[in-house]
Amino acid sequence: MATQPQxxxxxxxxxxxxxxxxxxxxxxxxxxxGAKWKLIVLNDLRxxxxxxxxxxxxxxxxSYTLSRVLDDLEAEGFVDNHKEFESPVASYYxxxxxxxxxxxxxxxxxxxxxxxx
Amino acid sequence: MATQPQxxxxxxxxxxxxxxxxxxxxxxxxxxxGAKWKLIVLNDLRxxxxxxxxxxxxxxxxSYTLSRVLDDLEAEGFVDNHKEFESPVASYYxxxxxxxxxxxxxxxxxxxxxxxx
DNA sequence: CGGCATCCTTGGAGATACTG
DNA sequence: CAGTATCTCCAAGGATGCCG
Numbered sequence: 001m002a003t004q005p006q007x008x009x010x011x012x013x014x015x016x017x018x019x020x021x022x023x024x025x026x027x028x029x030x031x032x033x034g035a036k037w038k039l040i041v042l043n044d045l046r047x048x049x050x051x052x053x054x055x056x057x058x059x060x061x062x063s064y065t066l067s068r069v070l071d072d073l074e075a076e077g078f079v080d081n082h083k084e085f086e087s088p089v090a091s092y093y094x095x096x097x098x099x100x101x102x103x104x105x106x107x108x109x110x111x112x113x114x115x116x117x
Numbered sequence: 118m119a120t121q122p123q124x125x126x127x128x129x130x131x132x133x134x135x136x137x138x139x140x141x142x143x144x145x146x147x148x149x150x151g152a153k154w155k156l157i158v159l160n161d162l163r164x165x166x167x168x169x170x171x172x173x174x175x176x177x178x179x180s181y182t183l184s185r186v187l188d189d190l191e192a193e194g195f196v197d198n199h200k201e202f203e204s205p206v207a208s209y210y211x212x213x214x215x216x217x218x219x220x221x222x223x224x225x226x227x228x229x230x231x232x233x234x
Numbered sequence: 235c236g237g238c239a240t241c242c243t244t245g246g247a248g249a250t251a252c253t254g
Numbered sequence: 255c256a257g258t259a260t261c262t263c264c265a266a267g268g269a270t271g272c273c274g
Contacts, residue, residue, distance in 0.1 A: 025230025026160045026223050030153045032234070035246075043143045052256050065247055067257055088255050089254080098233050105225040106143050112222055113142025116215050117149070152266075169236050182267055184237055205235045206274080 032076065037061055037069045042078060042099055043106050049092045073099070149193065154178055154186045159195060159216055160223050166209045190216070 033039055037059070044050065044058050056066050070093060073079045078099035083091040095102075150156055154176070161167065161175050173183050187210060190196045195216035200208040212219075 025227045025234055027157055028234045029226045029230045030156045030160075036147045037247085039147045040144055043147075056256095062248055063257065064249090064259090068247090083256090089257090091256065101229050101233055105222060105229055108222040108225045109146045110142045112218055113146045116218055117142055117145045154267085173236095179268055180237065181239090181269085185267090200236090206237090208236065 035069070037065060038073060038078075041066070041069050041073065042095070042102060045079060045093060045095045045099065046103060046106060049094045052091055052093070055093065078102075152186070154182060155190060155195075158183070158186050158190065159212070159219060162196060162210060162212045162216065163220060163223060166211045169208055169210070172210065195219075 033042075040059050041055060041061070044055055050058070052066070052070075055061075055070070056063060059066065061069065070079065070081070074081055077096055080094050080096050081091055082094070083089070150159075157176050158172060158178070161172055167175070169183070169187075172178075172187070173180060176183065178186065187196065187198070191198055194213055197211050197213050198208055199211070200206070
């Protein structure tokens with residue numbers, strides 16, 4: 001009697017349904033960012049506009065990796081890229097509105113880190 | 118404008134420089150969880166105690182993966198494991214205080230997902 | 235039921251070197 | 255300075271099978 005029938009049960013949802021309903025967003029969000037580099041780069045961009053090499057230094061990612069991550073983030077609408085072909089070519093990266101909207105997440109993460117890291 | 122209205126926190130002088138100082142927490146946190154599975158499992162455990170197969174179903178991870186992820190999370194102090202060797206062996210997983218402290222992060226993530234996913 | 239052992243595939247990511 | 259091109263290596267993770 002210790003265990004309850006778990007398989008042949010479809011209407012198991014009762015008290016946790018509310019959370020279950022919108023928790024999917026988290027999964028979606030995680031799926032979309034997943035990789036640690038994306039998060040690290042996004043976090044670094046919270047300071048505002050940054051150059052490629054600047055990000056390279058602050059994140060510690062290789063040119064190759066950083067390039068692909070930025071490419072990815074741009075394609076997904078998290079960051080914007082503005083290039084200047086003048087002097088010694090410079091390209092600046094900034095957070096889009098979508099990327100900036102992640103700030104609360106980073107803040108929460110940062111907050112957590114202070115207590116548990 | 119890259120920053121959002123600060124919380125009820127009192128002195129948040131120049132957030133950018135200030136942020137640069139302790140932003141490491143985010144990196145640390147990301148480094149510690151990194152993998153998407155960890156986040157997904159942790160998120161699923163917000164509902165409370167769950168069994169192995171329950172998590173397997175809800176997360177969609179394979180036994181192998183789930184097992185390793187849970188092992189990892191337990192070793193890092195994010196989850197607790199309570200086993201019952203009675204009839205058909207059952208083991209329950211719950212969030213530790215440390216894991217539960219991540220709720221705000223998931224909430225923020227969830228919040229973000231509603232707007233941008 | 236809850237796992238661990240194995241095999242095997244994928245891609246994430248470092249190192250290095252080269253271009254515009 | 256800002257990438258791109260390779261080559262390579264290793265960990266993540268799916269599939270399957272077995273066991274207490």
